[in-house]
Amino acid sequence: MRDSVLPPVLAAVQRLVEVVAQLRSPDGGCPWDLAQTPQTLIPYVIEEAYEVADAIRHGDPEAIADELGDLLLQVVLQAQIASETELFNLETVANAIAEKLIRRHPHVFGDVEVADEAEVKQNWEAIKSVEAQEKEGSDRLSHRLERYARSLPPLTASLKMSRKAAMAGFEWETVDGVWEKFEEELRELRQAIAHESKERQQAELGDLLFTLVNVARWYDLDPDEALHSTNKRFIQRLSLMETVADRPLQDYSLDELEALWQQAKRSLKQSE
Structure with a gap:
């Protein structure tokens, strides 16, 4: 070279x-x-x-x-x-x-003035919207959300789509409305599992998960990070169970496994 x-x-x-x-x-x-x-x-x-x-x-x-x-x-x-x-x-x-x-970044490379980070984000989205219209000939919200659904992991895409839809006015007035929607979707999932086809059950499960993503958004929580942390804790607890077990886990009764699980939870909590 x-x-x-x-x-x-x-x-x-x-x-x-x-x-x-x-x-x-x-x-x-x-x-x-x-x-x-x-x-x-x-x-x-x-x-x-x-x-x-x-x-x-x-x-x-x-x-x-x-x-x-x-x-x-x-x-x-x-x-x-x-x-x-x-x-x-x-x-x-x-x-x-x-x-x-x-x-x-016209506030850095141009003469635009911004008051705070929120205004930077607002300008960023406005510029992206203009770019999309110039590139695709359309600034329809559905077109933008379709890109997220195609290119991002489902949980990440749902959060991004939820945020963009809310910015466009597709939003509940209070968080109580989100919780009501969650309860409605949970009832519909239970109904589908009890009486409807697998395809319908899948659809209702998706609706419930999407609503839960909206709950996370209202409380400024990241569902992807939350699930990642849960996966990590599950592995840690399982590892502790296997460490103290004197035989394969499949040889334990459900009650015995629950006892080991609670013991692992307490041990991890004490070490935090």
């Missing part, structure tokens, strides 16, 4: 670009990398993004840097594959996001 007179950070990125280009080279490249397409790499993009989030939650700088590198590889690899058919390259990607940031 050629020597670089670039600043260290740009030289490091250039080195990565050249490494990836060599991996994709028909002349001596890696067979696995050469076999990849933008579509086959989708699972890796998602996996690496989740691993970055996990590393950030654990607060380990070394792990965060390592996982961010894996995610950056996916960006560079996608850009490399696109450049081979002259669709776009990493320069296109970097310039596009830089221009977007400048355009959406």
Whole structure:
């Protein structure tokens, strides 16, 4: 690889670009990398993004840097594959996001004045709305929400859709209305499970979960983080149960398992 007179950070990125280009080279490249397409790499993009989030939650700088590198590889690899058919390259990607940031921060790069973070968010959404209309010829709320439903994990998409719909006026007057809707959806789920088809049960379960996401939004809670924490606590409690158990868990009665579970809960609470 050629020597670089670039600043260290740009030289490091250039080195990565050249490494990836060599991996994709028909002349001596890696067979696995050469076999990849933008579509086959989708699972890796998602996996690496989740691993970055996990590393950030654990607060380990070394792990965060390592996982961010894996995610950056996916960006560079996608850009490399696109450049081979002259669709776009990493320069296109970097310039596009830089221009977007400048355009959406007129209070930093222009003469717009803002009072606080809330006004920054309001301006951001207004600019995004104009961009969407220019790009797609439509600023319909349903079009924007459809993008979230297509591209985000379901729980994250529901929260984002709920927030956008509320900003557009599709909102309860008080949180009591949200709780009433939750109780209504719970009754409908019970009815569907007792008397209706599996398809209907799925639909009612979805309605209940979406309403619960709205409950979370009203109380400024993150349902994705909440469920992540619950999953983590469940594993911790199960691990403690297995530690104190003198035989396989499946050999215990339900009452015995409940006792072990409560013991694990108390132990974890005392260690907090």
